[in-house]
Amino acid sequence: MAQKWTSKSRSKVFFHKLLIFFIKAGAANLCYFSLYFIVAFYLLLPSIRKNSAHYLNRRFPSDGRIKRFFRTYRLNLTFGKILMDRAVFGLIGKTKIVPTLDEKNKFFELYSKNNALIVLTAHCGCWQIAMSAFDFIEGDKFVVYHRDRDDIDKHIHELAGRAAPVQFIDPSDMFGGGIEVMARLSKGAVVSMMGDRTFGSKNSGVLVNFLGGRVELPFSVYRIAGALNVPIAVVFFPYGGKGKKIDFFVSDVFFVKDKGRLKDSYIEDAQKFADCLEDFVAKYPYQFYNYFNMWEEKND
């Protein structure tokens, strides 16, 4: 199945630069205020409504057109606020997820016992800053991340001119990032991966149930976890409002058995992740940001 999503920002370079200029000039509140109008403008574009509808139709199947319109507005406004917070607080170095002592102890123990950890998350909530939550773990931190060549969206550290707090593994290399991920985990790293989008090989996904339909989710993360006996922590980071502390939503922690190479052996593990994601969107319906049709029928 061809890749159906893109990481590219929808806005233009000019608007990004303008936003950064206003934030640096101390006019962040003006940026937040203008967001309400910018999102309203974007909603006039049929493509934005169409791309938002893939998810909203599933999450709120009984909605009429008016209700759907307002939900689309709210979904995109929340996304805009998350991106704005990331830019505003990232520029001054304040964007950070601070886990509770209990969460810290739990993860510290999990990491120490296994000397590696996979943090499995999704494109929801404040996923872009997920790894800042794991500062308390000493091991190297990696994020499997693909940036489209002409994407203008920047990381927080790039906006602030700081060194990257994590290292990136690009899944678009000829080995799909798999070799690098396994090498790093073998050396005691914490690796964050996205469990909701397939990448690379057309055989990289398995079909699972999600929001009343079938979606294709990647399975290689479970194959790797099983082969190396590394635990998977399914964690999401819900947005709590402008400038507010970002929660640490630990949905599940589990080990995967080494079940060999056949992808169907890992359907139950991918389903476990899909169930976690479904719980998340039940609680935070406006924080799911996959703007493509995940439920599209497989046609190749």
Place this chain on the structure above:
Amino acid sequence: MIKTSLEDVKEVLAQNLDLGGIDLKAVSGTAPLFEGLGLDSLDAIELVVILRKYYGIVIENMDQGREIFKTLETLRKYIEEHRTK
């Protein structure tokens, strides 16, 4: 160093990879591993698993992987020089 033949390596690969009907016995040792055998990113993971499981070899990084997985012969040579079982 534990002597390792190309045939031994081919046999392990044939048992553990989905080669889509390719007869490894007929493939030259100098044939490119990925382009030649039509392997993909999922097979790359399997190759790392095979090295760990059958030969006790842990790939250290991506560059090393790129060198080792060039051809069947580079793979065989690396196994021979580094295997612990």
